[in-house]
Amino acid sequence: xxxxxxxxxxxxxxxxxxxxxxxxxxxxxxxxxxxxxxxxxxxxxxxxxxxxxxxxxxxxxxxxxxxxxxxxxxxxxxxxxxxxxxxxxxxxxxxxxxxxxxxxxxxxxxxxxxxxxxxxxxxxxxxxxxxxxxxxxxxxxxxxxxxxxxxxxxxxxxxxxxxxxxxxxxxxxxxxxxxxxxxxxxxxxxxxxxxxxxxxxxxxxxxxxxxxxxxxxxxxxxxxxxxxxxxxxxxxxxxxxxxxxxxxxxxxxxxxxxxxxxxxxxxxxxxxxxxxxxxxxxxxxxxxxxxxxxxxxxxxxxxxxxxxxxxxxxxxxxxxxxxxxxxxxxxxxxxxxxxxxxxxxxxxxxxxxxxxxxxxxxxxxxxxxxxxxxxxxxxxxxxxxxx
Amino acid sequence: xxxxxxxxxxxxxxxxxxxxxxxxxxxxxxxxxxxxxxxxxxxxxxxxxxxxxxxxxxxxxxxxxxxxxxxxxxxxxxxxxxxxxxxxxxxxxxxxxxxxxxxxxxxxxxxxxxxxxxxxxxxxxxxxxxxxxxxxxxxxxxxxxxxxxxxxxxxxxxxxxxxxxxxxxxxxxxxxxxxxxxxxxxxxxxxxxxxxxxxxxxxxxxxxxxxxxxxxxxxxxxxxxxxxxxxxxxxxxxxxxxxxxxxxxxxxxxxxxxxxxxxxxxxxxxxxxxxxxxxxxxxxxxxxxxxx
Numbered sequence: 001x002x003x004x005x006x007x008x009x010x011x012x013x014x015x016x017x018x019x020x021x022x023x024x025x026x027x028x029x030x031x032x033x034x035x036x037x038x039x040x041x042x043x044x045x046x047x048x049x050x051x052x053x054x055x056x057x058x059x060x061x062x063x064x065x066x067x068x069x070x071x072x073x074x075x076x077x078x079x080x081x082x083x084x085x086x087x088x089x090x091x092x093x094x095x096x097x098x099x100x101x102x103x104x105x106x107x108x109x110x111x112x113x114x115x116x117x118x119x120x121x122x123x124x125x126x127x128x129x130x131x132x133x134x135x136x137x138x139x140x141x142x143x144x145x146x147x148x149x150x151x152x153x154x155x156x157x158x159x160x161x162x163x164x165x166x167x168x169x170x171x172x173x174x175x176x177x178x179x180x181x182x183x184x185x186x187x188x189x190x191x192x193x194x195x196x197x198x199x200x201x202x203x204x205x206x207x208x209x210x211x212x213x214x215x216x217x218x219x220x221x222x223x224x225x226x227x228x229x230x231x232x233x234x235x236x237x238x239x240x241x242x243x244x245x246x247x248x249x250x251x252x253x254x255x256x257x258x259x260x261x262x263x264x265x266x267x268x269x270x271x272x273x274x275x276x277x278x279x280x281x282x283x284x285x286x287x288x289x290x291x292x293x294x295x296x297x298x299x300x301x302x303x304x305x306x307x308x309x310x311x312x313x314x315x316x317x318x319x320x321x322x323x324x325x326x327x328x329x330x331x332x333x334x335x336x337x338x339x340x341x342x343x344x345x346x347x348x349x350x351x352x353x354x355x356x357x358x359x360x361x362x363x364x365x366x367x368x369x370x371x372x373x374x375x376x377x378x379x380x381x382x383x384x385x386x387x
Numbered sequence: 388x389x390x391x392x393x394x395x396x397x398x399x400x401x402x403x404x405x406x407x408x409x410x411x412x413x414x415x416x417x418x419x420x421x422x423x424x425x426x427x428x429x430x431x432x433x434x435x436x437x438x439x440x441x442x443x444x445x446x447x448x449x450x451x452x453x454x455x456x457x458x459x460x461x462x463x464x465x466x467x468x469x470x471x472x473x474x475x476x477x478x479x480x481x482x483x484x485x486x487x488x489x490x491x492x493x494x495x496x497x498x499x500x501x502x503x504x505x506x507x508x509x510x511x512x513x514x515x516x517x518x519x520x521x522x523x524x525x526x527x528x529x530x531x532x533x534x535x536x537x538x539x540x541x542x543x544x545x546x547x548x549x550x551x552x553x554x555x556x557x558x559x560x561x562x563x564x565x566x567x568x569x570x571x572x573x574x575x576x577x578x579x580x581x582x583x584x585x586x587x588x589x590x591x592x593x594x595x596x597x598x599x600x601x602x603x604x605x606x607x608x609x610x611x612x613x614x615x616x617x618x619x620x621x622x623x624x625x626x627x628x629x630x631x632x633x634x635x636x637x638x639x640x641x642x643x644x645x646x647x648x649x650x651x652x653x654x655x656x657x658x659x660x661x662x663x664x665x666x667x668x669x670x671x672x673x674x675x676x677x678x679x
Contacts (some may be wrong), residue, residue, distance in 0.1 A: 225394055
């Protein structure tokens with residue numbers, strides 16, 4: 001008898017709680033956006049590497065995101081709806097990345113997640129967002145596989161290595177002409193390994209023979225053994241797939257050991273931090289890039305102007321971050337200013353030829369980025385687009 | 388090949404210098420000082436601070452950092468080891484205490500300098516490549532090898548030829564007997580820590596300059612290697628640490644060249660394992676005998 005009454009009371013208490021929990025889990029944005037009302041805010045959660053091996057990129061990205069958010073809110077692009085940017089550090093670690101995603105999804109209840117910085121972190125954290133039906137816009141994941149193929153909620157505005165490297169190799173070959181190459185890549189990171197696969201194929205397609213392949217790991221500081229072995233084989237060009245910190249050390253040590261030939265880097269090199277840390281050794285290094293800094297398009301000029309005002313050197317990472325915010329805003333606009341998670345996801349599919357610092361931007365049918373890439377070279381301590 | 392040998396000697400010199408400090412403290416106190424790698428790291432940061440902000444030339448920053456490292460070592464001994472000295476389990480408690488000290492020191496470095504990899508400003512060390520017998524050696528590599536060798540030789544001279552050295556060796560043999568013979572054991576232990584940490588600190592500065600990269604976690608990679616070196620060389624044997632240090636450096640470079648860099652740690656620790664199977668006391672270690 002008593003048991004029966006107790007369990008009835010429990011059920012009475014538990015039921016509304018359960019209902020409330022169900023409602024809450026649906027995405028807080030719904031409350032404001034469901035009716036298409038103007039005003040209110042859309043939360044974007046940015047998971048960036050502010051510490052760890054990828055910290056240089058994270059800093060650039062934060063600047064780009066903040067500038068983009070200010071621009072969209074300042075110009076009132078979303079007619080009363082404001083973008084709210086939350087930034088959390090994923091410490092360049094998968095575990096932390098997962099924690100940050102969980103917080104964004106369950107505690108902060110964001111409408112869209114931006115990031116994470118590295119492809120390695122994305123392969124671990126994105127599946128959570130996919131499962132929770134939260135759209136993710138990657139702004140620097142360039143591994144061709146393992147990102148957007150996670151599911152229909154994962155999108156990216158960063159061109160993959162497969163979209164940038166072949167063009168870079170081709171252009172480099174046309175300009176310098178080389179028949180043999182040596183490749184050095186990091187085999188403990190999803191991005192650098194994927195970059196290597198693309199480089200290998202691109203070199204083969206250009207009938208360049210690879211005379212030596214060496215590997216390293218992210219925590220390595222000494223590359224003299226690998227570089228000495230490579231130098232001994234006398235390649236016409238050294239192709240490197242590495243993150244910025246390793247890249248700077250590799251290039252500096254290569255020059256120190258007396259290798260004076262050309263060097264071609266993957267996307268990891270696309271940071272002014274690379275130039276700063278490698279010093280004079282960075283001169284002449286070629287990199288394929290997603291951001292044509294020389295473009296005179298108004299969106300690019302505006303972006304450069306805003307970064308100048310912040311006292312920050314614009315780079316590919318801040319360009320992709322800034323563009324990411326513009327893309328989110330456009331998706332929300334196309335979705336009728338609704339801020340729900342599914343609305344944003346559907347809005348992404350409708351973004352076409354949007355004016356961004358990256359050029360005219362659209363998504364491919366597989367949710368990857370689509371726009372023209374470029375090639376740049378370090379000249380006098382600065383990146384210069386190779387025409 | 389010759390070039391790779393130089394690369395190996397270069398790496399080995401730093402490992403040896405680092406391990407010698409470990410061996411000294413272990414020989415004297417029978418304790419593994421796991422905070423050694425934190426002194427290694429802090430010392431590199433101190434040198435960086437002097438060079439980058441104090442505009443001090445490296446030649447002066449190095450001895451200054453050595454001094455600082457030695458002082459940190461003395462502080463370490465006073466705070467983390469001395470209070471535990473009387474206990475019966477002082478080996479293990481000392482080990483754990485040093486681990487705590489290492490964590491604290493590393494956190495201090497993280498707090499002051501942040502997590503990013505820092506670099507020495509351009510031109511800290513002239514980057515001239517020299518050509519010796521067909522190999523390209525940088526002036527930096529040669530200098531580091533020489534400095535390491537000089538420091539290790541200096542330590543050996545101190546241990547062999549000075550009164551302090553004799554006292555250190557006496558305490559290493561038996562602290563009780565040394566005390567009976569009038570040796571101020573506490574002072575000798577403090578000196579051992581000073582010397583050990585100064586050398587560890589020197590290794591840190593040289594490592595930071597060699598690879599132009601100073602970060603709060605730089606000690607982690609050397610920590611295990613240092614341990615492997617002293618085990619390989621024989622715990623407590625300075626000469627063993629030196630030989631094993633160079634041997635490990637050469638082995639690592641050879642592995643990278645022949646097998647690939649992913650194999651480097653596997654081979655290093657694999658060889659350590661094999662040596663321990665065949666000769667458990669290490670290359671130059673003495674089998675542990677309790678006499679009386």
